Amino acid sequence: MLLSIIFTSFIGLSCAHLNSKNEANPKNGVLSERQASYPANTIEMPIDHFPHKDQYKPHVTGTFKQRYFFDSTYYKPGGPVYLYISGETAGTNRFSNLKTGIIQILMKETNGLGVIIEDRYYGQSYPFSNSSTDNLRYLTTEQTIADNAYFAQHAIFPGVLGNLTAPGTPWILYGGSLAGAETAYSVKTYGDILYGGIASSAPIKVVLPYPEWYAPIQRYGPQDCIASINNIVAKIDSLTDARNAKAIQELKEIFGLGKLKDIRDFAMTIAFPIGGPMNYPTNTWQELNWYPDYNSPDFFEFCNNVTNIDAPANITAIDHVLAKYTHGQPWTNLGNYATYFKKNFLPLCPSGDYDSTSCFGTQNATYWEDSSNGAGRSYLWSTCTELGAYQVAPAKGPALIMKVLQVDYTQQWCNWAFPKGKYVEIPKTPNLLAFNDYGGFNLQADRLAFIDGSIDPWLDLCYHSTEAPLRTSSDNNPEYLITGAGHHWDSYGILDIDAEPMFIQQAHRWEIKTVKKWLRAFKDWKPCHTNITVTG
Ligand SMILES: *[C@@H]1O[C@H](CO)[C@@H](O)[C@H](O)[C@H]1NC(C)=O
Ligand SMILES: *[C@@H]1O[C@H](CO)[C@@H](O)[C@H](O)[C@H]1NC(C)=O
Numbered sequence: 001m002l003l004s005i006i007f008t009s010f011i012g013l014s015c016a017h018l019n020s021k022n023e024a025n026p027k028n029g030v031l032s033e034r035q036a037s038y039p040a041n042t043i044e045m046p047i048d049h050f051p052h053k054d055q056y057k058p059h060v061t062g063t064f065k066q067r068y069f070f071d072s073t074y075y076k077p078g079g080p081v082y083l084y085i086s087g088e089t090a091g092t093n094r095f096s097n098l099k100t101g102i103i104q105i106l107m108k109e110t111n112g113l114g115v116i117i118e119d120r121y122y123g124q125s126y127p128f129s130n131s132s133t134d135n136l137r138y139l140t141t142e143q144t145i146a147d148n149a150y151f152a153q154h155a156i157f158p159g160v161l162g163n164l165t166a167p168g169t170p171w172i173l174y175g176g177s178l179a180g181a182e183t184a185y186s187v188k189t190y191g192d193i194l195y196g197g198i199a200s201s202a203p204i205k206v207v208l209p210y211p212e213w214y215a216p217i218q219r220y221g222p223q224d225c226i227a228s229i230n231n232i233v234a235k236i237d238s239l240t241d242a243r244n245a246k247a248i249q250e251l252k253e254i255f256g257l258g259k260l261k262d263i264r265d266f267a268m269t270i271a272f273p274i275g276g277p278m279n280y281p282t283n284t285w286q287e288l289n290w291y292p293d294y295n296s297p298d299f300f301e302f303c304n305n306v307t308n309i310d311a312p313a314n315i316t317a318i319d320h321v322l323a324k325y326t327h328g329q330p331w332t333n334l335g336n337y338a339t340y341f342k343k344n345f346l347p348l349c350p351s352g353d354y355d356s357t358s359c360f361g362t363q364n365a366t367y368w369e370d371s372s373n374g375a376g377r378s379y380l381w382s383t384c385t386e387l388g389a390y391q392v393a394p395a396k397g398p399a400l401i402m403k404v405l406q407v408d409y410t411q412q413w414c415n416w417a418f419p420k421g422k423y424v425e426i427p428k429t430p431n432l433l434a435f436n437d438y439g440g441f442n443l444q445a446d447r448l449a450f451i452d453g454s455i456d457p458w459l460d461l462c463y464h465s466t467e468a469p470l471r472t473s474s475d476n477n478p479e480y481l482i483t484g485a486g487h488h489w490d491s492y493g494i495l496d497i498d499a500e501p502m503f504i505q506q507a508h509r510w511e512i513k514t515v516k517k518w519l520r521a522f523k524d525w526k527p528c529h530t531n532i533t534v535t536g
């Protein structure tokens with residue numbers, strides 16, 4: 001299956017590609033100044049920080065090599081350490097944050113040192129040689145955030161003079177998306193070690209079905225396109241409600257997907273241009289970006305195709321093919337939708353074997369059981385055990401995806417991927433308390449900032465969710481909702497704050513001021529000793 005990880009936008013994942021594009025373009029010369037790669041360092045990290053918790057039995061006493069990458073270009077003795085939490089991807093995919101992004105911005109302003117820590121079970125930081133259910137038992141939020149605290153207490157930066165460990169040096173964390181939640185939980189739990197943090201687009205109040213992922217697209221997408229998709233999806237739902245197998249087969253064939261057996265696989269596949277549950281092969285709403293070179297216009301191109309008023313007659317004719325099933329009502333823009341889909345997505349499956357797991361099929365237990373180490377598998381584990389937020393169709397109102405897409409579809413993948421091990425088994429549905437017990441929308445900690453984007457698909461799990469109460473910002477509990485911004489848009493920079501769009505520029509200035517205020521107060525900080533110690 002064309003699996004991708006949807007919490008991390010593709011922009012982050014493809015930064016190497018972006019960098020080479022920048023180099024070729026003199027207009028972006030400023031961005032290619034600092035293209036150097038960072039060497040990997042490793043720390044011996046205890047696999048099990050909780051030797052007394054039954055959940056981790058049988059306990060192991062060993063360590064694994066956890067990678068980190070640092071930039072000391074701006075560092076001057078006495079400066080802070082910025083710890084960028086890499087989250088659900090390899091640390092090497094996060095270099096842009098040190099070179100041009102938020103960490104570069106903060107390092108430059110405060111003579112800081114920036115370091116990326118690769119999350120356990122990602123990149124090359126695996127404790128075990130395979131990710132069987134049993135071996136994955138140490139991939140939990142509490143173990144992951146304990147790594148961050150342990151790292152801050154033990155980190156060594158070759159070539160940098162002095163002892164920069166916490167709490168003697170102010171350590172300020174930054175994470176976007178899943179790593180944002182990990183940042184918030186780290187600062188909350190280890191406030192006696194970690195001085196502060198900025199959690200960007202952090203899912204801190206998770207739920208099982210998450211139809212709201214589509215809400216900003218529904219609300220802010222080009223409305224002629226959105227309404228067309230809504231109307232087409234409503235008509236498709238009427239066919240599946242009526243269990244009209246003949247009509248559904250005709251529909252599948254219009255999209256060139258006659259061979260795709262499971263109706264939910266079909267539903268996910270035609271939703272690719274918008275974003276399917278857990279995965280989609282191209283860019284969509286989540287991958288929009290404020291900076292043209294980081295941006296991906298796929299979503300808007302899709303919409304412009306769907307609403308093309310100059311489509312040739314043989315394409316608009318397709319709008320009438322299924323009218324016989326809808327009281328003569330045409331399926332306006334179905335021809336445009338299907339034609340765009342066939343042109344852009346069918347070629348991703350050159351074999352034409354659309355139902356196979358190398359293409360668009362997902363109903364294959366053997367495929368999911370493969371326990372090789374990999375980011376997709378680790379992220380699925382976290383989704384299935386703690387995070388949830390399965391993307392589903394809304395219970396009522398206009399929909400961008402077919403209503404056959406419900407919790408059971410994603411849960412089935414979990415059950416196939418992680419069969420009962422000798423020691424552990426996954427819960428029937430994710431244990432959301434592993435996240436929500438930190439406080440949900442009321443999560444607070446000293447010097448913990450929350451920053452979100454108003455058009456982010458993940459917004460409703462974040463501090464500024466439309467479900468969350470209104471709160472006021474303070475220096476100790478700062479918060480900022482960037483109007484018109486998407487998924488952790490503040491993490492991107494262009495080495496020139498003055499040239500940024502106004503709302504991003506203001507967010508960056510706010511982050512700089514916030515951190516500077518914290519740093520000025522560092523000399524008076526008396527870490528309160530909680531009972532939590534990081535074992536190792
Ligand atoms: C996975 O690794 C464990 C040791 O950690 C080993 O016992 C098991 O056979 C491996 N499983 C597979 C499928 O390779
Ligand atoms: C750094 O300082 C801490 C706290 O004083 C100490 O425990 C640690 O051993 C020191 N690390 C090094 C590498 O000197």
Ligand SMILES: *[C@@H]1O[C@H](CO)[C@@H](O)[C@H](O)[C@H]1NC(C)=O
Binds near residue numbers: 301302304305344
């Ligand atoms: C349709 O999408 C393609 C990219 O797949 C784009 O080049 C083209 O301009 C779009 N057509 C319209 C009418 O917007």
Ligand SMILES: *[C@@H]1O[C@H](CO)[C@@H](O)[C@H](O)[C@H]1NC(C)=O
Binds near residue numbers: 339
């Ligand atoms: C419509 O007609 C054009 C020109 O004859 C042809 O290239 C294209 O494949 C046709 N499209 C469909 C969807 O039938």
Ligand SMILES: *[C@@H]1O[C@H](CO)[C@@H](O)[C@H](O)[C@H]1NC(C)=O
Binds near residue numbers: 355357358364367368
């Ligand atoms: C099912 O998955 C296995 C393992 O990836 C693969 O070898 C096989 O071809 C798949 N079968 C289908 C029908 O996709």
Ligand SMILES: *[C@@H]1O[C@H](CO)[C@@H](O)[C@H](O)[C@H]1NC(C)=O
Binds near residue numbers: 531
């Ligand atoms: C923390 O430790 C103190 C002293 O050992 C003890 O009285 C208190 O109950 C502990 N608090 C928690 C939350 O475990």
